[in-house]
Amino acid sequence: MSIKWVLCWQPNAGTTINSQILIEVSNCVESINGVKEGGWKNTFCFYKPMLKEQANASKFPQHFLGASLQEQPDKFYMALSRQRLIVEAESSMQTIMENLQSYRIKFALNCEGFQYRLGDFRVRVGKVVPINSENLRGIVMEMEYLPISSWKTSHLIMSEFFEILKETLGKKSLPGHFVHAEPNFSEFGLSDQYTSRHTVVQYASILAQMSTTAQ
Numbered sequence: 001m002s003i004k005w006v007l008c009w010q011p012n013a014g015t016t017i018n019s020q021i022l023i024e025v026s027n028c029v030e031s032i033n034g035v036k037e038g039g040w041k042n043t044f045c046f047y048k049p050m051l052k053e054q055a056n057a058s059k060f061p062q063h064f065l066g067a068s069l070q071e072q073p074d075k076f077y078m079a080l081s082r083q084r085l086i087v088e089a090e091s092s093m094q095t096i097m098e099n100l101q102s103y104r105i106k107f108a109l110n111c112e113g114f115q116y117r118l119g120d121f122r123v124r125v126g127k128v129v130p131i132n133s134e135n136l137r138g139i140v141m142e143m144e145y146l147p148i149s150s151w152k153t154s155h156l157i158m159s160e161f162f163e164i165l166k167e168t169l170g171k172k173s174l175p176g177h178f179v180h181a182e183p184n185f186s187e188f189g190l191s192d193q194y195t196s197r198h199t200v201v202q203y204a205s206i207l208a209q210m211s212t213t214a215q
Contacts, residue, residue, distance in 0.1 A: 001149040001193070001194050001195060001196075002122075002144050002145060002146045002147075002148070002149060002194070003144065003145045003148055003149055003150070003151060003154040003158065003194045004142055004143065004144045004145075004194065004198070004199055004202070005142070005143045005158055005162065005180050005202070006140060006141075006142055006143075006180075006199065006202035006203055006206060007140065007141040007142075007143060007162075007178040007179065007180050008138060008139075008140055008178065008179055008181075008206045008209070009021065009025075009138060009139035009140070009141075009176055009177075009178055009179075010176050010177055010178070010179045011175060011176035012175045012176050015175040015176060017136055017137075017138060017139060017176075018136065019127070019136060021139060021174055021175070021176070022113070022125065022126075022127055022136075022139055024169075024172050024174055025125050025139065025141070025169065025174075026113070026114060026125050028165070028168045028169050028172060029116050029118075029123050029125060029165075030116065031168065032118065032164065032165075032168055033118060034116030034117065034118045034123060035116060035117045035118070036114055036115075036116055037114075037115050037116060037117050037122075038114070038115060039112065039113070039114055039115070040070050040112065040113065040114070040115045040124050040126065041070055041110055041111065041112035041126075042067065042068065042069050042070055042110070042111045042112075042203070043067070043068040043108065043109070043110050043111075043131070044065055044066065044067050044068075044108065044109050044110075044111070044203060044207055045065070045066040045067075045094075045105045045107075045108040045109075046063060046064075046065055046066075046105065046106045046107055046108070047063060047064050047065075047066055047097075047103040047104065047105060047106065048062070048063045048103065048104060048106045049062065049063075049102065049103055050101050050102060050103060050104050062082075063106070064078050064079060064080045064081075064103075065078070065079040065081070065200075065203075065204050065207065065208075066078055066079075066094065066105075067079065067200045067203060067204075068091065068094075069196055069199060069200070071196060071199075072196050073091065074090065074091050075088055075089070075090065075091060075196065076088075076089050076090065076091045076092075076093045076094055077089075077196065077197065077200045078093075079200050079201065079203075079204040081204055081208065084187045084188050084189075085188065085189075086188050086189075086190070086197040086200055086201060088196075088197060107130060108130065108131045109128055109129065109130055109131065109137065109207065109210075110128070110129055110130075110131055111126045111127070111128050111140050111203070112126050112127065112129070113125045113126025113127055114126075115142075120145060120146050120147050121143065121144060121145055121146070121161060122142075122144040122146060123141065123142065123143055123144070123165075124140075124141065124142035124144070125139070125140075125141050126139070126140055126141075126142075127139060128140055128207075128210060137210050138206075138210050140203075140206065141165075141178055142199075143158065143161065143162060143165070145157060145158055145161070149193050149194045150192050150193060150194070151185065151192050151193075151194055151198070152192050162178075162180065165178070166178065181205055181206075183201050183202060183205055185198055185201060188201055
């Protein structure tokens with residue numbers, strides 16, 4: 001397993017996110033010899049319980065994030081942020097929940113775009129949009145280092161590569177910048193060895209900030 005940082009575009013005060021920023025970011029990645037490998041897409045669904053009796057409300061999580069990652073097409077991840085819990089299940093879990101009518105999707109988002117290879121790195125740049133809509137909610141970047149799976153060991157080289165990306169983007173004078181909020185993975189019972197669960201924790205943090213507007 002490789003290591004990933006998931007970055008979120010932070011617009012400057014008084015500015016908004018638009019598709020031109022996404023194009024400029026992609027152009028910047030290509031300008032540092034990024035080779036386009038194709039498209040990518042992750043899907044995230046915000047679930048809420050379908051309670052037949054309100055008295056049972058305390059027995060169920062009030063809401064959770066469901067994640068389908070392109071890197072793990074046979075898996076479905078459930079992020080229960082309040083409980084600090086990440087659950088990995090088979091992808092059929094979504095169908096099971098629908099059939100049981102235990103939870104329903106409140107809203108869903110796609111993170112989709114293009115991925116690029118830069119030596120030992122892979123960079124994915126994508127838009128965050130509601131399913132069946134082009135209403136742009138945000139821009140994300142996955143910064144992946146392929147040779148190492150240790151979060152701690154990779155930190156220096158990831159930081160250096162992030163600085164290169166920021167310097168390249170800075171030449172464009174774009175109205176904002178990418179930020180990396182480093183989660184405390186140990187709170188979720190996750191070790192130093194990176195897994196797809198670590199990816200879900202990072203997305204859960206980013207998407208929680210967007211959830212209030214993605215209704």
